[in-house]
Amino acid sequence: MSCKRVYGMATRDAYGKTLVELGKENPDIVVLDADLSKSTKSILFAKEFKERFFNMGIAEANMVSTAAGLATCGKIPFASSFASFLMCKGFDQLRMSVANPHINAKFIGSHGGISIGEDGASQMGVEDIALACSLPGFVVMIPADEIATRALVRLAAEHIGPVYIRTGRPKAPIIYQPGIQFEIGKANILREGIDVTVIANGLLVQEAIEAACLCSERGIDVRVIDMHTVKPIDVSAIVQSAQTTGAIVTAEEHLLSGGLGAAVAQVAGEHCPVPMGFIGLKDTYAESGLPEELFKKYGLTAEHIVVEIERVIKKK
Amino acid sequence: MDIEGLKEIARTIRRDIITMTAEANSGHPGGSLSAADVITALYFKVMRHDPKNPNWPERDRFILSKGHAVPALYSALARSGYFPPEQLLSLRRFGSPLQGHPEMRRLSGIEASTGSLGQGLSIGAGMALGGKLDNKGYRVYVMIGDGESEEGQIWEVAMSSAYYKLDNLTAIVDYNSQQLDGWVREIMELEPVVDKWKAFGWHVVDINGHDFYQILKALDEAKATKGRPTVVIARTVKGKGVSFMENNVEFHGMAPTKEQKELALKELRS
Numbered sequence: 001m002s003c004k005r006v007y008g009m010a011t012r013d014a015y016g017k018t019l020v021e022l023g024k025e026n027p028d029i030v031v032l033d034a035d036l037s038k039s040t041k042s043i044l045f046a047k048e049f050k051e052r053f054f055n056m057g058i059a060e061a062n063m064v065s066t067a068a069g070l071a072t073c074g075k076i077p078f079a080s081s082f083a084s085f086l087m088c089k090g091f092d093q094l095r096m097s098v099a100n101p102h103i104n105a106k107f108i109g110s111h112g113g114i115s116i117g118e119d120g121a122s123q124m125g126v127e128d129i130a131l132a133c134s135l136p137g138f139v140v141m142i143p144a145d146e147i148a149t150r151a152l153v154r155l156a157a158e159h160i161g162p163v164y165i166r167t168g169r170p171k172a173p174i175i176y177q178p179g180i181q182f183e184i185g186k187a188n189i190l191r192e193g194i195d196v197t198v199i200a201n202g203l204l205v206q207e208a209i210e211a212a213c214l215c216s217e218r219g220i221d222v223r224v225i226d227m228h229t230v231k232p233i234d235v236s237a238i239v240q241s242a243q244t245t246g247a248i249v250t251a252e253e254h255l256l257s258g259g260l261g262a263a264v265a266q267v268a269g270e271h272c273p274v275p276m277g278f279i280g281l282k283d284t285y286a287e288s289g290l291p292e293e294l295f296k297k298y299g300l301t302a303e304h305i306v307v308e309i310e311r312v313i314k315k316k
Numbered sequence: 317m318d319i320e321g322l323k324e325i326a327r328t329i330r331r332d333i334i335t336m337t338a339e340a341n342s343g344h345p346g347g348s349l350s351a352a353d354v355i356t357a358l359y360f361k362v363m364r365h366d367p368k369n370p371n372w373p374e375r376d377r378f379i380l381s382k383g384h385a386v387p388a389l390y391s392a393l394a395r396s397g398y399f400p401p402e403q404l405l406s407l408r409r410f411g412s413p414l415q416g417h418p419e420m421r422r423l424s425g426i427e428a429s430t431g432s433l434g435q436g437l438s439i440g441a442g443m444a445l446g447g448k449l450d451n452k453g454y455r456v457y458v459m460i461g462d463g464e465s466e467e468g469q470i471w472e473v474a475m476s477s478a479y480y481k482l483d484n485l486t487a488i489v490d491y492n493s494q495q496l497d498g499w500v501r502e503i504m505e506l507e508p509v510v511d512k513w514k515a516f517g518w519h520v521v522d523i524n525g526h527d528f529y530q531i532l533k534a535l536d537e538a539k540a541t542k543g544r545p546t547v548v549i550a551r552t553v554k555g556k557g558v559s560f561m562e563n564n565v566e567f568h569g570m571a572p573t574k575e576q577k578e579l580a581l582k583e584l585r586s
């Protein structure tokens with residue numbers, strides 16, 4: 001973690017590599033994809049364990065229910081596609097084949113958010129977290145970097161029950177050093193501060209850190225939290241932040257409906273209402289462009305977080 | 317326009333596809349090149365449309381359900397007069413109406429927003445139903461991919477369009493035998509594709525999708541077929557027209573480099 005960003009590998013690459021490790025350790029790990037294995041990086045597993053990899057073709061709904069069936073036979077399926085197609089096309093199957101019977105299957109949506117860039121709105125997963133969080137019993141996670149990805153994918157394999165993990169297309173800035181321990185549902189406090197807390201996940205964690213650095217030059221002391229698990233959300237981290245800093249800004253690469261901000265606001269509203277600000281997509285799809293151009297236009301940069309911080313601390 | 321003229325336009329469209337994707341440094345040249353001849357035949361010979369009046373209610377409609385091949389469609393629209401060809405170079409740029417996948421609210425001439433595979437033929441069926449309700453004579457053409465045919469929704473609309481006797485609807489399968497991860501037959505076999513569509517109640521025409529004579533004949537046959545929809549299985553080659561792109565799945569979603577662009581344009585010179 002640093003004010004200056006240093007890029008590591010994309011979280012989707014870290015996912016593919018971790019799948020291979022898991023495959024070696026556990027013969028029950030099976031992997032499915034829907035003709036995007038080159039992009040989700042499940043192809044790395046496919047190359048090593050041909051007999052345990054199933055390319056289902058461009059048929060996400062079929063893939064989700066098939067994964068559910070495999071899970072009932074004691075396999076641990078990891079099924080991946082783009083976040084948008086997996087969650088949107090597989091949603092009823094995730095609801096009825098997976099969530100309702102609380103099936104032990106893992107779903108990984110790559111190309112989350114608008115940072116996929118030039119491909120444009122149809123390929124951007126901007127509602128995946130909301131959909132996943134609406135499924136009872138699901139664990140929903142967004143790793144910020146390669147180290148977080150490896151840890152969370154391994155935790156997903158150990159966890160008994162349905163899991164959704166979002167990965168990203170571009171190289172992700174390095175947040176963590178090797179050796180850090182992760183726990184499902186336990187937020188990581190990356191920086192202590194007393195004036196305001198920024199709760200972020202995914203690529204917005206680095207933006208939040210840089211926002212904290214900019215704020216410290218202006219005498220504002222910002223606490224930064226990586227809320228890698230959106231569900232079950234870390235209630236005590238939110239309550240403690242609200243109590244000690246008295247204001248919260250959330251930051252996510254997702255529509256503001258039903259994502260991280262909504263989840264944090266629900267907790268804060270119930271336990272300790274404080275002024276809040278929200279960084280995310282405001283009721284709009286994005287478009288083609290370079291990731292940096294899109295982050296600027298849709299208000300997802302460190303500078304936007306600073307503006308939001310200054311706005312909410314005035315309300316304290 | 318005669319077949320020689322169509323061939324010349326198709327070469328222009330192929331050059332545009334190469335230049336646009338190289339300039340954007342992203343995009344899907346392979347499936348655009350395979351689709352170029354059918355799209356040329358539709359826009360320059362078969363469809364009744366008016367580039368100066370894109371919302372003309374009587375126009376024939378074309379939907380590119382395999383939306384990633386949109387460079388071919390943008391080029392056809394530009395070359396038939398919907399917008400200046402210079403604009404093609406803004407493909408995928410921030411602020412351009414030429415989005416990475418087609419968006420009907422951003423560019424006139426685009427009939428449906430696609431990019432999530434599997435939906436375009438159903439939208440086309442809706443337009444065909446609408447045409448029947450209003451006693452309009454227009455026809456609806458939808459291009460789908462062979463990989464895209466793995467989506468369940470394709471077979472849902474195959475059933476419903478036959479049931480509703482949508483003889484004003486024509487599906488064209490750009491059967492280039494490849495999808496994203498590799499060869500269709502190695503991922504999810506689609507054969508016997510003709511028997512499948514027949515079993516669903518469609519009139520099926522199986523052709524070489526790079527032979528204008530066969531394309532035009534098939535589309536004539538579709539027009540003449542009453543009481544059921546027609547599907548044209550257009551057997552094509554992914555990357556058609558550029559030797560090092562043909563049947564090379566690498567170029568499904570990878571733009572040519574500057575050097576590759578020059579080589580490709582040399583091959584595509586008339």
Ligand SMILES: Cc1ncc(C[n+]2csc(CCOP(=O)(O)OP(=O)(O)O)c2C)c(N)n1
Binds near residue numbers: 035036431434
């Ligand atoms: C629902 C959905 N799933 C996955 C994708 C990602 N994707 C884009 S193109 C493609 C392969 C398409 O293959 P095909 O239909 O044969 O097209 P072509 O080979 O002609 O390019 C895939 C899987 C998508 N766009 N939509």
